[in-house]
Amino acid sequence: MTAVIASNVVLGSTASAGEEVSNGTFETSTTGWIATPKDDGSAPVALARVAGGHTGSYAARVSNTSAAAATTVLNDSPNSVPSTTAGLTYRATAWLRASQANTSLVLRLLQFDASNVLLSSKQSYHWATDTAWHQLTLDVVAAKSGASIDVNALAWDLGAGKSFLVDDVSVAPLATTTTPAPPPPPSPTVSGVLPAQGTGALFGYYGSGGADPTSMETKIGRKFDLIHHFKDFDATNNMWPTSGMLSQAAAGRTIHIGWEMVSYDGGYDSALQPAPGASSYDRSGNAQKTWTYRQVTSGSLDRYLDAVANKVKATPSAKFIVDIDPEMDDRPDIGGTAKIRAAAGTRAEFAAAYRYIVDRFRARGVTNVLWAWTVSGWTATDPSKAWSLQQLWPGPNYVNVIMWDPYNHKATNWRSFGQMVAPFYNSIRGGLLDPVDVTAKKLPFGLGEYGCIADPRRPDWLKAIPSQARLYPGLVSLGYFNSGSWGALGDSASVTAFGTAGKDAWFHTRW
Template sequence: MNGRHAGPHKRAYTAVVLVAVALLVAGLGVWAGGVDGTAGNGDDARSPGRDLPRNAASGELPTGSCAPDEKLVAGCGAWWGAYIPYDRNSSLTKPVYAFEKKIGRKLDLVYTYHDMSGGKTDGELLTADEQELGKDRLLMLAWESTVWKEPHHANYTETQLGWKNIAAGKYDAKIIDPQIRRLKAYGKRVFFSFDQEVDARIKEGAGTPAEYVAAYRHLYDRFRKLGADNAVWVWTVSGYLGSADAMKQLYPGDDYVDWIGMDQYNYFGCHDTTDWNDFDESQRPTYDWLLENISAKKPLMMAEFATAPDPADPDRQRGWYSAIPGVIRTMPKVKAMVHWNRATSAEAKCDLTVNEGPALEGYRKAGGDRYFKQTVPSR
């Protein structure tokens, strides 16, 4: 999840968040053993992938010069999306609908995250809520090679399964194949990302760049073997240029990647940063670097973006967001934008949401621009 390169502050949640976790646990039941007996969302780990989704592909594909291609690249403009956290009752639909009401439009794309526990809450691709939202929106599923230790990764604590083990097929039968079959049964095309912000996972013990590439290609090959051709593959990095060498080593190759994703923020006073970077300054360096050093052939997704507030100038957030339509037109490879609508700690200076005030006003204005008005395909 977001900004792993920002350091341990991202994971150090305070008592406010712990209370929310307690409520989640009370509502969902005690976490059981996950993969290999690790603590995690093992509530349904005994029967991963049961109750396959219905095929959601329906209707006719959009036509015309602006219609998206087979890899979901819109011919004109870009998709407008967001990551919205679950509410304390473990609903995703309610907070998404509430967010859309605030911003005055339907999202094109909803981004969600999953672990590899096999549990129904977080380890099952295409939950009932995702399927509901996917009826008239695109979905982006991020699948982490970890087992989370609390519902919806509330405190970002997890157990690594290891890229070497993924590449060796250790989890194919129990975890990976059943979830691939779920995605195949869904039918409709979805964006899919394996271990997003992968450049930050090396220091977390996931493995080496070579092991990641092997794991990624193994997963890709399993999808192809099982016929889940509706996955559109997004290779996502933090985009932090201090990890430039690692990002080069982690790229699986153009044959295995449909989109490239980047997660860049204006943290300002959050996570020990001090400089204010406007939207252009926060995004363009990584955008340019990826095109020059990874691939100029692929569409780019701003898979997570947001700005922290400036307590001395609340209106600064409004300007940051309202500048997006003009700036993004000068970055033609960006074909999707996904706002990270979640605070990274309980500190007000790390509140990246656009739920109210100048931030909401700027974001709402940006999302109303015609550049972000595309016809979402139904299949």
């Protein structure tokens, strides 16, 4: 369960104003509630009062009566909080129960001004692997006086003919005492790694299986600025930076590490780390073990983190960009495929683990790492999923560069490089992360991975990259992913075009 709570509010007991929900127990009726279809109005639902409440005798049952999976919503009508007091924290709780396992249960608070303009949307979710009751809790701070708070309980992509139960819904203001938030830690920059926004971009590369990039460099007639590697958390598996990485760095390349909290082969070094605390399946359906985010924040991985930090610190001339559990937004509760990330913990736990690792490296005096926050990115443009990025954000001064992994992957929905980049870029630049960090949209951007499927149009697509990249001045690093069906450069025409793009003046080897 994930809750969004203001970091500078000390929560106290319920204020005397008391309960705002007039009928949260459903003991006599469903008055004050309606069942609504998916937010776009595309699927019918039904509401009924049924026996078997969390407490008392009854609960509300919301059913998907359509022939396909659909998000279903229990909505208060009218809004439970008709008029807010600016700065006051309102806490909502509800008990939800799914009729089938593997259902995403959600408590959502929508805040509207007097003109019905949406001021904020906060969500707390639980990925229910059973059919038991689960309590969800969520706090929202009133943005202004006179606003209203709309309370929703919902299930994402509920199966056809399936239902969920809701009981004991409560919203009450809390006594609050505001205290100054502690200043964030400094965010050091690493000179000579990223170009200034609007002046160009790094020409980056990942070779299939981590292949030596020199063969491709010979073919395209230039050296890459950045080489992408993936490393797991297993201390027995050649901890980074490896000798190969350091050789590449010594030749003037920046090293980009996708640092995954998994164990690729299930191994671990008991002298430095505990056994992975969870397991799930990767995107290929293979069982894989992972350390949990709570294992990080509990300190049980400190010896391992310190060993890596000391190794990085000992090579100050090498420059690194590091992301932690890349594509952690691509989770099954919102239709994604990264089950192993969900097994590691909640979104809030990821953000806490990210901060912990960065703080640990800084405390060890590491100054040659830039920290990247790398997401798949498709979640940014779907209003029903964009909230998840806010919950994954580590906070001000922990991220040096925002990265995402877009692909032109459908011949029937062909997109130019610019069309591929625009949705996520414009969403973040437009303030998607403002509710959690107003400075995030000013950070530099990078493509951790990007690629284009094999197609007769691909050579021209590649040649157009420099001219189109110039239209996105915040984009300062591009890492082509030469692997898999969405990006492998298997034809000579594409390789030649890739080299032509790389020789454009927008891409420089030295900054």
